[in-house]
Structures are given as structure tokens and as C-alpha cells.
Amino acid sequence: HQGHVPRMQAMMQALGLDPRRLTIILYQLVTLKRGGEIVRLSKRTGDMITLREVIEDVGSDAVRFFLVSRAAESQMDFDLDLAKQQSSENPVYYVQYAHARISSILRVAEEHGFHTDEGNVSLLKHPMELALIRRMLMLPEVLESSAITLSPHHLAPYAQDLAAQFHAFYRDCQVVSTEPEDRDLTLARIKLVRAAKLVLARTLHLLGMTAPEHM
Numbered sequence: 001h002q003g004h005v006p007r008m009q010a011m012m013q014a015l016g017l018d019p020r021r022l023t024i025i026l027y028q029l030v031t032l033k034r035g036g037e038i039v040r041l042s043k044r045t046g047d048m049i050t051l052r053e054v055i056e057d058v059g060s061d062a063v064r065f066f067l068v069s070r071a072a073e074s075q076m077d078f079d080l081d082l083a084k085q086q087s088s089e090n091p092v093y094y095v096q097y098a099h100a101r102i103s104s105i106l107r108v109a110e111e112h113g114f115h116t117d118e119g120n121v122s123l124l125k126h127p128m129e130l131a132l133i134r135r136m137l138m139l140p141e142v143l144e145s146s147a148i149t150l151s152p153h154h155l156a157p158y159a160q161d162l163a164a165q166f167h168a169f170y171r172d173c174q175v176v177s178t179e180p181e182d183r184d185l186t187l188a189r190i191k192l193v194r195a196a197k198l199v200l201a202r203t204l205h206l207l208g209m210t211a212p213e214h215m
Helices: 004-014 051-058 060-068 080-084 091-111 127-137 139-149 152-172 180-206
Strands: 030-034 076-079
Touching (some): 091 180, 127 139, 127 152, 139 152, 139 180, 152 180
Parallel strands (some): 030 076
């Protein structure tokens, strides 16, 4: 591998980039599992599964999330069946479903005539509202830590925690109410979920994943 480094540095220099910025991080082995069993691979016998085949099987979003969810120095088991599962057990589905659910809430809000973004956030005093806000405010800190330590794996658990916090908020707090006396709180909560959608989408995009509007 050492012979490749000078060539890559030369390529960076040819592109006008500082070759000293190149840092190569080697990951540990990834074990593939299917049906609870380890998929046995062997170069000698030709039993190999390429990354392209894994992407074709489970999708690029799942591959990126699962691979970046572990530190480079940690070995990992990649459960191919779990990566395709459409349930809360699958962290990829769980996080993306939170974004799709927010999109659905905002569509319902517009159908009921809530088109503005004038919510008074000082009305947000419920413990689940405050917990969601605190979780969103953590993103800059997570990003700074990830960049300084070259550890993008911090983003994956953050995305899961943010999704979990949103689901908990939605369980305990009705966002859209058509009762006249609830209008101000509805507008405030709509503003909150729009912010949550933005933070969640930004986190997914930083992980190289899509942020679906429907699921």
C-alpha cells in the first residue's frame, strides 16, 4: 500500500491541491452476515463478494451508513438481511423514516392551511420539545469533533439519536391541531419540525445518504 501513497500525492499536486492534506485511514475487515450466518469468503476458491454486489443487494444508503457507523480501528459485522429490513431494527430505515415522517407532517400542515413559518418558539416548553431542540443543537459539536479527529463514525449514532428524539417528541406532542385555541402552538411546533427536518437532512447528506420525502 505504501507505493500508492506517493502516486496519490502526485495526483493531488497535479490537481492543484496540497499533498500534505492527504491522510489515508485503513479500515479493519468487514464480516458479511446473511440469515444469522457468516458469509464465508475465499480468494483461493474464488468465493468473493464485491462492494458493487453489496450495493446492488442492499442499496448505497445502507452500505454507507453501516460502514461509517464503526470506527476505522473496529471490525464490524455487516448484516445483509438487516440492511434490507423495513423496520425500526434497521438503523438506516429508522433514520430515513424520521425524515419522511416529518415531510408527511408538513404536508398535512399545509393541507390544513398552515403555510407560514411564523411560529413563536418561546411557546415550546414541553420536555420532549426541549429535548429535541437540545439534540439538534449538538450537530455543530459532533461535526467539529468528527473533523478534528477524522472520525466520521460519530455522525451515524448522532443521526440515530436525533431520529429517536423526534419519534419520542411526535409520540407525546400533537403537531397539527385545527382547534382555534391551538393555532399558536401548532405554528410553533411546525417551525420546530421544519428545523428538525433540516438538521436530519443535513446529517444524512453528510453521510452521503438520501433524505426521502416518502417511504
